[in-house]
Amino acid sequence: MSSLFNTKAALCVLSVAWVVAAWATPPQHADLMFRASTLIVLAISWNLMANAGLISLAHASFSGIGGYAAAIAAKTLGLSLIAALPLSIIAGVALGAFLAVSTGRLSGLFFAIGTLAVSEALRVVALMVPDITGGAQGIDVPQSLRFGSHFMAIAAATLAAVALLLSLKLSVSRFHYACRAMRSGESAAQMLGLNPRHYRLGVLTISGGLASCAGGLSAWYAGFLDPRIAFSLDITIVAQIAPLLGGLYTVAGPVIGALVLTAVGEATRLGFNGMSGVGQLLYGVILVVSVLLMPHGIVGLFRRLATRRRTDIEHSRTSLASARERNTRTHTVERM
Helix, strand or coil: CHHHHHHHHHHHHHHHHHHHHHHHCCHHHHHHHHHHHHHHHHHHHHHHHHHCCCCCCCHHHHHHHHHHHHHHHHHHHCCCHHHHHHHHHHHHHHHHHHHHHHCCCCCHHHHHHHHHHHHHHHHHHHHHCHHHHCHHHCEECCHHHCCCHHHHHHHHHHHHHHHHHHHHHHHCCHHHHHHHHHHHCHHHHHHCCCCHHHHHHHHHHHHHHHHHHHHHHHHHHHCEECHHHHCCHHHHHHHHHHHHHHCCCCCCHHHHHHHHHHHHHHHHHHHCCCCCCHHHHHHHHHHHHHHHHCCCHHHHHHHHHHHHHHHHHHHHHHHHHHHHHHHHHHHHHHHC
16 A cells, blocks of 8 residues: 555656656757657557557547647637647547447457548548648648747646646546456456446547647647648557557556657657658667567566565575574574
């Protein structure tokens, strides 16, 4: 119980510290903070679905539809960021509900393929309605409504902190254990008296709302969005790699993985002068190495090392106690 409390307290402190770090970040590093924060949100969102046994290939669609909702609201209605972001969240929640209903009988690989098909369909729709989305030419957010990079970094860090606290709250709730039961098998979950469709709807809407809010912030930050950017498969790939690298099904894993990936991406960009394809190649290498050498991610590695250290300490204490007991017996015999 004390270990769980310490973990929760540490994550709460980390959430607050992340927002404070965004406030203190120099303007020249605001872009890095923004990218790390949005990736944290996407990774947490993807991990929530994976915890329920739902492998998503549609996180680009959540992010893209949230971005388009915010950009269209700014372009056509002149709404501010504060007013546009709720529309992004609503769009993501609606898409999540649609996926939950339309894929209600699908699981595993079939669910993943279904989500990928939805993402591709949304990209085609965005191209076919240029009057609304700008088509292949894209859509821009009016400069008068945009904020500086430092403010956007703070907004993204706040969203990341909220996503982390929400994930922490869900991890100790009945919802989390119901999702774990679904991951083992929806038939088994039904035998426990759970309604898989109810929890599938819940996890998809929560995950979709988080990812679409991150997409809305990204569109506002960049000031421009087109179908190729909005529904890029790269978004889905990094959202998957971060939890796998950090530790799947854990609260801290997606955060750690997102920070490591952001650092690797930035180092690659500086080291190879932004050479195309190097980042994707390195992400692939990281994924393979992580799966082979760290099947439970960085969090699992630290847990294994901590367990081994505790075992060594207990073994040392037991050996020391045995030695003392032998010495005591020897002295007793000698006195007799």
